[in-house]
Amino acid sequence: MSDLASSRPAPDEPPDPCPGGPADVSGLFPRASELSAPAARDPADALPDGLDGFVLNPLAASVSWDDEASFGDSAPFGDAVDDTEPTARTIAALLETPMTPAAELADAVAWCYDDEALPLLLPLARHPDAGVRRAVAQALPSVLGDTEPGDTVRALVMLSADADEDVRDWACFALGTQLSEVDDPVVRDALAARLEDPHDDTRCEALLGLARRRDSRVLPVLHERLSRDNVYSLEIDAAGALGHASLHTLVRGHLSGWDDDVVARVCAALRLTDPDGVGDDLLDGLAEWFRAGAPHATDEDRYWWSVTLQLLEHAEYRAQEIAEQVHHRLLGLEPATTLMLGSRLSQLAGDHGWPRWRPSC
Template identity: 80%
Template structure:
């Protein structure tokens, strides 16, 4: 029976201070000035973020919204006796923004837990320059939140600084930080491919933390780095495996893994079964299966994407395959296109589908953006 202990990190766990740290950590939170003083040059440091520009940015963003804003200076934030209360992060129905983060950084009473909670749920691209230096924060809870948030605030910015920060975090002393950083590098930013990123993930293949190790493995497999092939052979030969190891086998798609994946078909929770079946198809030396290709062709003939939910089964299977092995899209698209010849309406639908777009992204010549 396969082990399902490998769970993708989830953001709804309250970020706690690093185990073994002091119970009262509020006095240890550095001020904005302390935080952005350039450190000694080191490959793992983000020392290009100097004090002046960021301090000014924090001051500008934190410069006090309207009276009910919940940022420093808001009278409503003062507790009994007129004493300043703890800085307020975003309310339950409001996502934190760059202004929220700046206000927390500017407030001397902000605790690491408050900052981490706001950072973890921030999706505001404008917050990126505020979050990058926090990759060096002394508290693991904040570093973990930064690793979680960076892919969400990257936006249209060049990825180099974000990747630099995540590579440093992937070697963090805290296992949860490493886990999130490897998930970000390996899966969320899998389109960013360089030897430096790959080597950072390879360095985590022997990590003592299971999820970190598996996220690194999956990230390398998504990049089709053959250094993971012997690792997958060894791990899938065990009696108990992690679901992310099965995902990695599917992402790599090497035929030598097919029999090993087949040996782990049972014992999974319902939500994992589809992923295991996808890995079985992706490693099959005979291809993804005529049943899938025929079913997908019939779906387009039925008028996709307007067919009923019951008719979407093979489309759902296809999407599961492409979740980790998008590079297989041209192969699937070409074979479906062949099955649809002389069926003009279905072919038109197929050529305008997400499948064809993904195939075109990977060099399939039949797709045209105008379809």
């Protein structure tokens, strides 16, 4: 789930592959040949409080739903099913069949997006097969729906300390990124416990999850890791998410050797850690985009908007800063200001306390 490469620049490499503007996209997003790339934990014996009541057979748990609304005229749980996408009915039917192979159950669980399946999946966090537990960690965020996340978080915290590295990896990804809006000491401590995990991806997912929550424990870890010759892409992402200015020079030291799909993320981290802010070129470009009516016709038209979305992917809280500075550039231009105040950028800024957002726009 992460990429690694040497960050040592080639002798003929340009000193800074990330400057540039809309007229020279390749300058801002360096070529893979000009960039470098990288992207784990100890199993714990103790289980978190609140999971002792989980039973391995989820059919023993109390599950309430409207059978007709959920399944229409479909057959009872015990009958054969042939759903294109696994549903609660699919999972229940597999669980009712004693001879269901663990691999078949794991495959169904991993690709289930049916909110009704949540009560069936939670007990499977204790399944004896690692493949099933990995599938549960993968699926839980997708079936949470509008349910309070408490039980799901407790299951994922348990899975983040699993003996299997793939289970830990998916659990840390779920807790750290997919459920990044859940921010409490239990989640933070579970992620912090994985910062020295022997599995690279797990360790990096935990680091990114803590950085998204701007937990101070990640700053010394990032200083140490970004000082190495080889770094992971998720470590670069974490630097951007934290956005601490002391990381800017370290990020700049890892601009070369990355694959194409990582380049924009590296450049985003460089902007997010810049002590002078995200860049006047970006802010001016966004303002011009709104003046032009925020066109979506071509990639060139929305270039700076795309760059902004890349920044906000890991550092959404920076929306308030960006929105305020773009708004200042649009003062006196009513149509552009109105458009900007009703935009997704302003909505994200409003979610983080920006008072100018106009939800009615």
